[in-house]
Amino acid sequence: MDFAPIVHRGGENTPPATAAGSVASMRRLVTTDELTDEDLLGAYETHDRTPHPDRPWVLMNMVASLDGATAVEGTSGALGGAGDRRVFGVVRTVPDVIVVAAGTVRAEDYGPPRLGPAAMARRTARGQSPVPQLAVITRSAAIDPGSRLFGDGHRPIVITTEDAPTDAVSALATVADIERAGVGDVDLGAAMAMLARRGHLVALLEGGPSLNGQFVADGLVDELCLSVAPVLVAGASKRVAEGPAAAEGLGLALVHVLEHDDALFLRYARVTG
Numbered sequence: 253m254d255f256a257p258i259v260h261r262g263g264e265n266t267p268p269a270t271a272a273g274s275v276a277s278m279r280r281l282v283t284t285d286e287l288t289d290e291d292l293l294g295a296y297e298t299h300d301r302t303p304h305p306d307r308p309w310v311l312m313n314m315v316a317s318l319d320g321a322t323a324v325e326g327t328s329g330a331l332g333g334a335g336d337r338r339v340f341g342v343v344r345t346v347p348d349v350i351v352v353a354a355g356t357v358r359a360e361d362y363g364p365p366r367l368g369p370a371a372m373a374r375r376t377a378r379g380q381s382p383v384p385q386l387a388v389i390t391r392s393a394a395i396d397p398g399s400r401l402f403g404d405g406h407r408p409i410v411i412t413t414e415d416a417p418t419d420a421v422s423a424l425a426t427v428a429d430i431e432r433a434g435v436g437d438v439d440l441g442a443a444m445a446m447l448a449r450r451g452h453l454v455a456l457l458e459g460g461p462s463l464n465g466q467f468v469a470d471g472l473v474d475e476l477c478l479s480v481a482p483v484l485v486a487g488a489s490k491r492v493a494e495g496p497a498a499a500e501g502l503g504l505a506l507v508h509v510l511e512h513d514d515a516l517f518l519r520y521a522r523v524t525g
């Protein structure tokens with residue numbers, strides 16, 4: 253079964269249309285036509301992702317089960333079907349940099365980002381690097397310099413703290429660019445500002461939940477791509493964003509809903525302008 257748009261607002265950052273003082277209408281969303289590969293790329297690439305004056309636009313991408321789990325037996329693999337894998341790849345064509353927490357790098361055995369020739373050509377035509385750079389957030393710097401992450405000649409950024417363990421940071425400096433922001437915890441606002449200074453205008457945040465929670469609490473999320481896997485798993489897995497509650501909820505407007513083999517692919521974005 254192919255991708256079908258259930259609702260699509262053409263990538264505009266527009267909230268649901270409501271007349272002043274009225275209640276938004278209730279609609280049943282109906283599957284219609286199927287999307288080509290080109291349509292699917294357009295559904296994710298076409299958006300006004302104007303960066304903030306001091307930081308990149310931040311797009312968070314996660315998969316969750318119907319009952320909100322983000323991992324089964326320690327990884328997200330069991331939640332991601334063919335549709336999610338395809339959307340994961342398409343979303344990765346968008347950013348300049350992929351931000352990920354060290355816990356997820358270790359749990360999912362992260363490798364360097366890889367894209368197909370067509371995606372790399374599209375990025376190059378837009379003035380981007382052929383593949384996005386990875387930026388890993390860690391306090392401990394406990395990442396094996398010999399791990400897959402540093403393959404393919406990819407040199408990620410490791411963002412750590414001023415007081416991170418010296419020996420571990422020195423070992424990583426041979427295979428990564430080291431950046432420091434904050435003491436005790438990486439200051440995410442300062443880290444995002446550093447990425448902007450490096451010319452990264454769009455950041456894709458790939459988790460995990462504890463890092464996502466800090467981004468939400470700090471008001472640093474502009475867009476969410478959420479894959480909803482058609483499965484109930486129960487268990488004690490974390491939610492998409494975990495940690496202390498945000499002082500204010502972050503409202504996002506629905507951009508599109510796609511469907512593939514009963515999985516839903518939701519895209520929400522901050523209303524701009």
Ligand SMILES: NC(=O)c1ccc[n+]([C@@H]2O[C@H](COP(=O)([O-])OP(=O)(O)OC[C@H]3O[C@@H](n4cnc5c(N)ncnc54)[C@H](OP(=O)(O)O)[C@@H]3O)[C@@H](O)[C@H]2O)c1
Binds near residue numbers: 359389390391
């Ligand atoms: N469903 C999905 O789409 C999805 C996506 C991603 C991950 N996951 C799953 O989520 C789980 C991992 O998530 P998690 O929430 O347990 O951990 P996580 O957020 O991936 O990683 C936590 C680690 O990140 C580093 N970190 C986070 N915030 C930091 C800060 N402000 N300053 C410095 N370092 C910081 C620390 O690394 P150090 O320990 O190195 O100091 C911390 O221990 C795995 O099971 C993974 O499979 C699911």
